[in-house]
Amino acid sequence: MRSNTPVAIESHALGTLNYIRASIEAAGAFAVPGTAGIAMGVVGLAAAGLASVPALAPHWLVIWLVSSVLGAGLGVVLIARHRSGAGLPLYRGRARRFVLCLGPALLSGVVLTAVLYHAGEARLIPGTWLLLYGSAVLSATLFTAPVMMRLIGTMGALFALLGAVAYTLPPGWHNLVLGSGFGVLHLVFGLLIGRLDVKAGAAA
DSSP states (O other): OOOOHHHHHHHHHHHHHHHHHHHHHHHHSBOOOHHHHHHHHHHHHHHHHHHTSTTTGGGHHHHHHHHHHHHHHHHHHHHHHHHHHTTOOSSSTHHHHHHHHHHHHHHHHHHHHHHHHHTTOGGGHHHHHHHHHHHHHHHHGGGBOHHHHHHHHHHHHHHHHHHHHHTTSOGGGHHHHHIIIIIIIHHHHHHHHHHHHHHHHHHO
16 A cells, blocks of 8 residues: 655645745735825825815815825835834835835826926826826836735726826816825725735734
């Protein structure tokens, strides 16, 4: 009677190798905490609320510029806190690649905002922001953790789609579109990513 021991050992070895490979890939991926998306969503909704007040409506661009800086700052702080708590380097490996993927599109948004404003085409700014932000998120998705890659990619695609729609809308709708993107989308996907974090923690 032949022994099945070699087969069992080989299966165990392959399982161990697969586990090690998956662990290395997960450790090298960039995890975006749900709290970052939630915080940015809350800031976006607050900006939409302020810009919808009749007395403040003429200053919508300033309100949204301030909120974008505040939201980005909160996002960076929460991501850095998440990585620090997990014992991960703040700006190395995939974290650096993630930022470098976001950078070009976001920098283009800054330049185009100034160009469009000085050209008297501020009506095109909301669509430009949403489209470029969505493109930046889609580019950076490749370096996110596999478990959240689909969620973040979907969010980026929806931002880009919303930006394309914004170009077709009259100025009166732009604050609503910006709030739907930087407020609602950030908040919804932040909550969804947060649920993944909870499940991952429970599984661990």
